[in-house]
Amino acid sequence: MKKQLTHSACFPLHYFPPIPWFVAALRYERVYVDADQPYRKQRYHSRAFIKMPNRVLPLTIPVARRSARAPLRDKMVSFAEDWPGQHWRSLQMAYRRSPYYEYYEDRLRPLFEEPAPSLVAHNWRCLRLVAELLNLPQVMEEGAGPAGLDDFRGAFDPSLRQLPPWFEPVPYAQVFPPFAAGLSILDLLFNLGPESLIYLRDAWLGSGVADEEA
Secondary structure, eight states: OBBBOSSSEEEEOOOOOOOOHHHHHOSEEEEEEOOOOOOOOTTTTTTTEEEETTTEEEOOOBGGGTTSSSOOOOOOOOOSHHHHHHHHHHHHHHHTSTEEEEEEEHHHHHHHOOOOHHHHHHHHHHHHHHHHTTHHHHSESSSSSOOOSOTTTTSSOGGGGOOTBBBOOOOOSSSSOOOSSOOOOOHHHHHHHHGGHHHHHHOOOOOOOOBBBB
């Protein structure tokens, strides 16, 4: 007998989150996004993975060293290097030949022309825009939410080099084969466009937090 699904869940705040993030989020009516977690290096808080020729490339946002031990909410973005320009050029190289690059290009460009100085603020701008482009029906709120929610804050860790067990990485056409699974949601948007939502709904395997055996 399966546990009854809750209507809300808590997720971590990521930079253009990986596809499995949205696969899980679509299971809920209300999604709380927690920006008060401890900051950890080389995590999705400050990096997103895209498909380039012959490799998967991490787009990494550098953070100010003066806040090295600060929690995620207090992290400030470093502009010592032109990372916004580098990220945008990498996206152009990776996806300008994709079916929907021109469809989303003008909506995404302002995020790289005028990025927010705070990591949390920038990630929220990216997340809200993606939710709009996907036409997500979920309500998204900032915070950890009330006690007892399904909790996905520890479900995504790129250092483990493995996908969540409840995610079915069904291959779709990418610009540069071979297929790579679990990339940033941008990869799905550029390649599948309006069909991305269908893919996300079909990619749930049903062995995650929400489907634990009672």
